[in-house]
Amino acid sequence: MMNDDLIARFSSIVGAENALTRDEDIAPHLLEPRAKFSGSSPLVLKPGSTQDVATILKLATETGTAIVPQGGNTGLVGGQMPSGEVVVSLGRMNRIRHVDDADNCITLEAGVTLQSAQEAAKAKGLMFPLWIASQGTCQVGGNLATNAGGINVLAYGNTRDLCLGLEVVLPSGEIWNGLKSLRKDNTGYDLKHLFIGSEGTLGIITAASMKLLPAPTDKATVFAAIADPQSALDLLSLAKRMGGGAVAAFEIMPRAGVEMSFKHADCRDPLEAPSDWYVLFELAGYDEMGSMDKKATEMLGVAFEEGIVTDATLAASTQAAQDLWHIREAMSEVQRLEGGSIKHDISVPVSKVPAFLNLAITAVKEMIPGCRPVPFGHIGDGNIHFNISQPVGADKDAFLAQWGNINERVHGIVRDFGGSISAEHGIGTLKRDELAVFKQPVELAMMHGIKKLLDPNGIMNPGKVL
């Protein structure tokens, strides 16, 4: 328990109005949108500047006070959730310091929402290509801390790949200004990559310099019916071969998933007959309007000829494209409306996705007869959200009690394919204990060493990742 004097010392750094101590003020920071993780905290601090953050961490080090950094609180693995620690919520640090259309980069503070970053880029005719479902709420600092992925990784990389430089406050309160906007810099160890994806366990990212790209001038969106996951990969190969760098997104969905979207999310089936599997993909280019539609039509022609695709629709308008994307975007939310859902966020080598799905679907159906696998997502990156909805009419709690057993079985299959048990969501508390089993001892030892080196007093997001 923190005493009142310590609370007062921390509060004075940010001012009373930015130091939350009343239960009703703190509450929004103690529950995330999916309600899977909840927490407790005596104090939420909302710093307004990098110097504020530095002063907070200096005091935290002096007094041995543990800190949990929090962005938009949309993380899916509990990484942002306190268990009695002080929360440092970055949302007030939401200044876009600089958008540069000569060097195609943007410098922004950690608390800028992803959507604001996208809009700032767009206003200069550029694109900030990170695209995830929570973009209206999630913040760039959190995106960096978790190395967020999303639907555009295939073409433009994940958050790590988009980062040129970081400003970080170390647990000691020292500020590292690594806010470069250089495209090449080989001067010693590349420290920014340590902090990206470290989930707030090594320091607090307060600002970043990120790459922007020219905004595509033309897009085509296709929703295609396919027989099986291998056909999705065949279509991806074809699209890459015929489209070069134009394939901007490439998502797979099963019938069970799209049906849930049709039922709950105000979507309609864009194709006449049902199909076991679907692909939703987007081409993006820089030629005149319509050239991507032409390319997509050519691709589909070959795909029909080769029997890869059984039916398909090409969005005829921006609205039609949005309607198709809505089927995919709703897919997490609609599963919630169908009862309990046991989730995985796995990756395997791209070519191994069909074999993985075959084994994993068979395994979970065997373990829980009547369960409804809804594996969907970024097949172009080998990243599948292997979710399983409860059997219709089953007891939700009894189903969810199988979470650990199902995870263990599915992750065992992932391991056999040389895959990852967390492709894009991170470790947090959800997968911490599993990580300790999954990783090689030599790798774990290096991670513990780095944690001890940069956070010797263990004040940063304790109990997360490691």
Add this chain to the structure above:
Amino acid sequence: MMNDDLIARFSSIVGAENALTRDEDIAPHLLEPRAKFSGSSPLVLKPGSTQDVATILKLATETGTAIVPQGGNTGLVGGQMPSGEVVVSLGRMNRIRHVDDADNCITLEAGVTLQSAQEAAKAKGLMFPLWIASQGTCQVGGNLATNAGGINVLAYGNTRDLCLGLEVVLPSGEIWNGLKSLRKDNTGYDLKHLFIGSEGTLGIITAASMKLLPAPTDKATVFAAIADPQSALDLLSLAKRMGGGAVAAFEIMPRAGVEMSFKHADCRDPLEAPSDWYVLFELAGYDEMGSMDKKATEMLGVAFEEGIVTDATLAASTQAAQDLWHIREAMSEVQRLEGGSIKHDISVPVSKVPAFLNLAITAVKEMIPGCRPVPFGHIGDGNIHFNISQPVGADKDAFLAQWGNINERVHGIVRDFGGSISAEHGIGTLKRDELAVFKQPVELAMMHGIKKLLDPNGIMNPGKVL
């Protein structure tokens, strides 16, 4: 000095035929091609396997023996040069373990030459896009250890960006098998990025999993005369706007440089009248043959109209394209034939290159009247090889004695632009002392901490980088 017993113990690990102790056998490992750095060593070990490397480092740790890892020995900053240490030369570990055209990746040992990697990819219809002048000799392990760059970084990234996973032997002799071929993996700190670019100071990279790309089916190569560096950036903007992702390389050269190529390198001037500056650029795409030529012609049409380009030639054949590239590729070598050359490998934000060049050229001409600046290179990445050839007829040694003074002045200008004193060549011994001044203390402290953590006995490439 090593005693005979210790030499024998190390030698027995790799076998007598792979343990070099005679001066004439060791000599090639003690001098690099530009002859700027030379060294000394009692023993060169040529391991044939990861296990050999592990056994060597285990013994090195036990006996406190310092080790210098060496790839193709083409590094430009002295990082691979021993000062009495045992050299571990990776050239025998040259097996390509796996080329995968389903997952577009290649797993190869550290001693594979870059050219062999390129050829292995090509044989599967794919591309390994790293392209540097030393590719016939340099090795992938060295490319990773130095995060090598080259002419294709603009489109496909540097060595770091191409790496999916590493196998590393730690100084203790422990083997970390991080050879994943996953596109996404958020399971804890990303350790591979620590080793990439660490110049052999943290461990020995023994194998890597690297991305491959579909090989472009069509290319266009253009050599264009421009008035000044700003025109190069205007042309780059235009090319990016009209060509989207098609701009694969974009290099700037001054008249002084191309004249040296014409004089010494069996090149001829492809344009009628001389120009102060030139750009050599390449478009690469996946459409039918000739589409890139069409795109390049359209671009040049606009560039002429807007006064960005004063003259240009589009290569009409593969041979013609090679001839144009030869002008650029010869540019380092021909400077050697013009006497002493003081070199820099700097980067600044791309938009700042013209301002940097203006200030830096003025400064060096003021410091050494009659000197001949030959700044050339990867302007698309903001990376300029700011080289200065001696005045015609001047004393070479007297000129080269100015190296430190010139560096200091030029790097001061680089610093004012938020740039890097080593964009792609690394630190080695050449820039080690300057790094200690250039970096923020907090960043240096983190680097020293990581060095101490992973190499507690300081046996790995001592005196390099830090």
